[in-house]
Amino acid sequence: MIVRSRPSGFRLFLIFRGSVLKDIWKVLLVNIILATLVTMTHGDLFSHKITLTAIPFTLIGLPLAIFLGFRNNAAYDRYCEGRNLWGEIVLQSRNFARQCLTLIEHAQPLQAGAGLQDVRVRMIYRTIAFSHALRHLLRGTDASAEIKPLLTADEWQQSTKAANIPDHLMHQMGNDLRLCLNEKRLDGCLAANIDTSMSAITAAAAACERIKSTPIPFSYTLLLHRTAYLYCFLLPFGLVDVTGFMTPFVVGIVAYTFFGLDALGDEIEEPFGNLPNDLALDAICRAVEINLRDALGEEHGLTQLKPVNFCLM
Secondary structure, three states, X not given: OEOOOOOOXXXXXXOOOOOOHHHHHHHHHHHHHHHHHHHHHOOEEOOEXXXXXXXXXXXXXXXXXXXXXXXXXXXXXXXXXXXXXXXXXXXXXXXXXXXXXXXXOOOOOOOOOOOOOOHHHHHHHHHHHHHHHHHHHHHOOOOHHHHHHHOOHHHHHHHOOOXXXXXXXXXXXHHHHHHHHHOOOOOHHHHHXXXXXXXXXXHHHHHHHHHHHOOOOHHHHHHHHHHHHHHHHHHXXXXXXXXXXXXXXXXXXXXXXHHHHHHHHHHHHOOOOOOOOOOXXXXXXXXXXXXXXXXXXXXXXOOOOXXXXXXXX
């Protein structure tokens, strides 16, 4: 996620970090070269004049801009929903840690650095592991290095066999909650409150998986891709008789807008990736871990992640 103040003036044109220009510069350059050739030949192709007026481009351009806007709005809704869901995970993780520490009775008071044999510590560590596992599940990466130290040896071995590690961890959480009930460490009504927090975390995770597994329909995206490319590559033939030597410049601006909107929609449609404009899941998971380790009173030495070259991952 790009984190920076909005630049002003001429600096706006010198920023490439977070810009879609790096993704579209090749097709944009080809479009400008074509527009230059059309301008030099005045729209003639093998001594045959290709006559196009501005009317077809006016008729096509407005609907194309509207539909690109609709698609980008749909992609941004997915991005915002993903951020809201991870905000819910952060909130419910804090609630869950507080409930575990204040509602579950234990023979010994909680001590900093208490081991995983304490059910309260085990459940809170498992919540940290849950956030890391969900991030890796959404990104398709390996979570082993981060979640193995947070689980018991037996639980780690079981999790390696699970297809969905976050779901497996939540089932283990339910087993520990049942254990607390059986051992009379927790009243049934209070257990229901803890279970509500667990259910909210699970619901947010499932919604993230839904966003990940349900992209915007490909046929809709393909139609916009094709229309935008045809429009921009035919545009020089419709403008050359009107704008003359300024045709490459005008075509470049229009093509940058349409190609850029198209590429931006592709990028934010999947908000859980590792691209600069995707959600900063590393930073969110680090925040969850810091909050929960602080709740346990640990000296962990962790700090919030900072943007590197204006990019927060």
